[in-house]
Amino acid sequence: MSIRVLVVDDSGFFRRRVTDIINADGRMEVVGVASNGREAIEMNESLKPDVITMDYEMPVMDGITAVRNIMQRRPVPVLMFSSLTFEGARVTLDALDAGALDFLPKNFDQIAKDAVQIKRALTDKIAGVARSQTKVAPSPVARPAVRGRLTQTELVVIGTSTGGPAALQTLFKTIPGSFKTPIIIVQHMPGSFTKAFAERLNSLSPLIVKEAADGDKIERGHVYVAPGGMQLMVDRRGGGVIHIRESDERVNYRPSVDIAFASAAKHYGNKALAIVLTGMGADGREGARLLKQGGATVWAQDEESCVIFGMPLAVIKEGLSDEVLPLKDIGPRLVEEVG
Structure with missing residues (x-):
C-alpha cells in the first residue's frame, strides 16, 4: 500500500x-x-x-x-x-x-x-x-532495575536525529540545576538551526546550554550543542576541551554522532556515558561500539517513546546498550546515577 x-x-x-x-x-x-x-x-x-x-x-x-x-x-x-x-x-x-x-x-x-x-x-x-507513530499518551513502560551508581562518569554524550528537539526539551526539563556532569548534544540539524536550538534549551533548563565553539572548555553544569554542518570532538586533556572541525564530504551527517562518540571513547573511555535517542538511520552505532570497547556505558531510548526507533534500534540490535529506557525515565536516572 x-x-x-x-x-x-x-x-x-x-x-x-x-x-x-x-x-x-x-x-x-x-x-x-x-x-x-x-x-x-x-x-x-x-x-x-x-x-x-x-x-x-x-x-x-x-x-x-x-x-x-x-x-x-x-x-x-x-x-x-x-x-x-x-x-x-x-x-x-x-x-x-x-x-x-x-x-x-x-x-x-x-x-x-x-x-x-x-x-x-x-x-x-x-x-x-x-513509519513513525504519532503518540498522544504513551503506555507506561516498566523501569529497569537500578544497576548501580555510575560514580566515575565525567561526560555525558547524547546523540539524536528525527524527533530529537522535542525529546531533548522533555529530557532537560527533568534535569535540575544541581546536575554538574557536563553534557554534549549531537542533534542532526543545519548550521543555522543549532544556535537557536541551544538558546531554546537554555531557556528551558536551569543548566547553561550553548552552541559549542572550537576551544570551549568542558565545564561542570554546562551543556554543549554541536554546531550544524560541522563535526564536534572532545579531548579530556587540559581538563576537557571541545574541538570543532570542518566535515569531510564523505561523512553523511554533520554533525555526526559516530564521530562525537568515537572521540569520547578515545579520551574518556569508561568515564563516558552515551545516550542514543530517537532518530532515523544508524548514526551512533559504530561510535557506541568503540565506547563499549573502552568500558563506557550506553543507554538507548525505548521504542514506545521514540518518534523514529532507527538509531536506538541500531545500537540495541548490536547488543551495545546497557539499558533501554523510556524518555521520561532518562532524566531522573541521570540524576540518580550520575548527578
Whole structure:
C-alpha cells in the first residue's frame, strides 16, 4: 500500500513541484493539495493522509497553527518546509514543538546538488516520517532495575536525529540545576538551526546550554550543542576541551554522532556515558561500539517513546546498550546515577 501524502503550500508552483516528485516515487502518492492551514485541517480529516508536508507562512492560517489543530483533531506525521535562516530556525522549532516530526529546506538546492539527490532526499524523508507513530499518551513502560551508581562518569554524550528537539526539551526539563556532569548534544540539524536550538534549551533548563565553539572548555553544569554542518570532538586533556572541525564530504551527517562518540571513547573511555535517542538511520552505532570497547556505558531510548526507533534500534540490535529506557525515565536516572 502506498503512502498517502497531503501537500500544503500557498505557492502553486511549489505544490506542483513537490507533487511531481512524490508521484514519481512508487512508494507514495499525493492524495490532495491545500493552499492554507485551514484547508489542511479539513482535508486531513476528509482524505486521511499518512503524511502531510506543510509550509509555515500561508494566508488564512499559518502552518504552525495548522499543526497544533491537526495534532488535536487527527494526529498525523507532518514534515515542515523551512528556510535555513536564524528566524527560519525559530519558526521551525515552534513547528516541532507544535507536533511536526521533521523538516526540510524549502530551497531544494540546499538539500542536495543534483535533481536525483533532491528527489531522493524528499521521498526518503517522507517515507521515514510515515513509519513513525504519532503518540498522544504513551503506555507506561516498566523501569529497569537500578544497576548501580555510575560514580566515575565525567561526560555525558547524547546523540539524536528525527524527533530529537522535542525529546531533548522533555529530557532537560527533568534535569535540575544541581546536575554538574557536563553534557554534549549531537542533534542532526543545519548550521543555522543549532544556535537557536541551544538558546531554546537554555531557556528551558536551569543548566547553561550553548552552541559549542572550537576551544570551549568542558565545564561542570554546562551543556554543549554541536554546531550544524560541522563535526564536534572532545579531548579530556587540559581538563576537557571541545574541538570543532570542518566535515569531510564523505561523512553523511554533520554533525555526526559516530564521530562525537568515537572521540569520547578515545579520551574518556569508561568515564563516558552515551545516550542514543530517537532518530532515523544508524548514526551512533559504530561510535557506541568503540565506547563499549573502552568500558563506557550506553543507554538507548525505548521504542514506545521514540518518534523514529532507527538509531536506538541500531545500537540495541548490536547488543551495545546497557539499558533501554523510556524518555521520561532518562532524566531522573541521570540524576540518580550520575548527578
